Amino acid sequence: MDRKEFLESIAMAAGVGIVLSFLQSCKAVAYIPHVIEGEKIVVKKSDLAEHPYVVIQPAGLPAPVYLCRLENGEYSALLLQCTHRGCELRPVGRELHCPCHGSVFDKTGEVLESPAELPLRRFSVLSDDQNIYIF
Numbered sequence: 225m226d227r228k229e230f231l232e233s234i235a236m237a238a239g240v241g242i243v244l245s246f247l248q249s250c251k252a253v254a255y256i257p258h259v260i261e262g263e264k265i266v267v268k269k270s271d272l273a274e275h276p277y278v279v280i281q282p283a284g285l286p287a288p289v290y291l292c293r294l295e296n297g298e299y300s301a302l303l304l305q306c307t308h309r310g311c312e313l314r315p316v317g318r319e320l321h322c323p324c325h326g327s328v329f330d331k332t333g334e335v336l337e338s339p340a341e342l343p344l345r346r347f348s349v350l351s352d353d354q355n356i357y358i359f
């Protein structure tokens with residue numbers, strides 16, 4: 225492989241990566257219904273079954289709630305509000321990206337990339353056979 229072919233292969237690989245990243249960010253976010261029972265947000269487990277994560281939009285919160293099932297079988301429920309300056313986060317794959325200044329969080333709310341320094345607000349989660357309870 226000569227220098228030109230090498231550079232072309234690098235450019236091709238970078239292009240594929242950019243396209244894949246773009247497609248991942250464009251994947252439709254699954255918004256699911258919920259009900260409020262007292263202080264709890266209640267969603268049906270079946271609504272989460274077909275998605276790696278879902279977003280819930282309860283009234284009265286400053287941002288939507290991200291809900292996903294972790295590898296250990298527990299659930300992670302996070303407020304989609306950046307801890308840097310409060311912008312609403314966007315799920316991108318299994319990460320949460322801030323469109324304002326570039327902070328990135330993982331699916332448990334931990335900071336992966338600054339400028340944010342604090343983890344996201346985490347909700348407690350319980351579940352039974354039918355429902356997931358977020359509070």
Ligand code: FES
Pocket residue numbers: 306307308309310311322323324325326327338339340
């Ligand atoms: S508000 Fe999210 S990085 Fe600044």
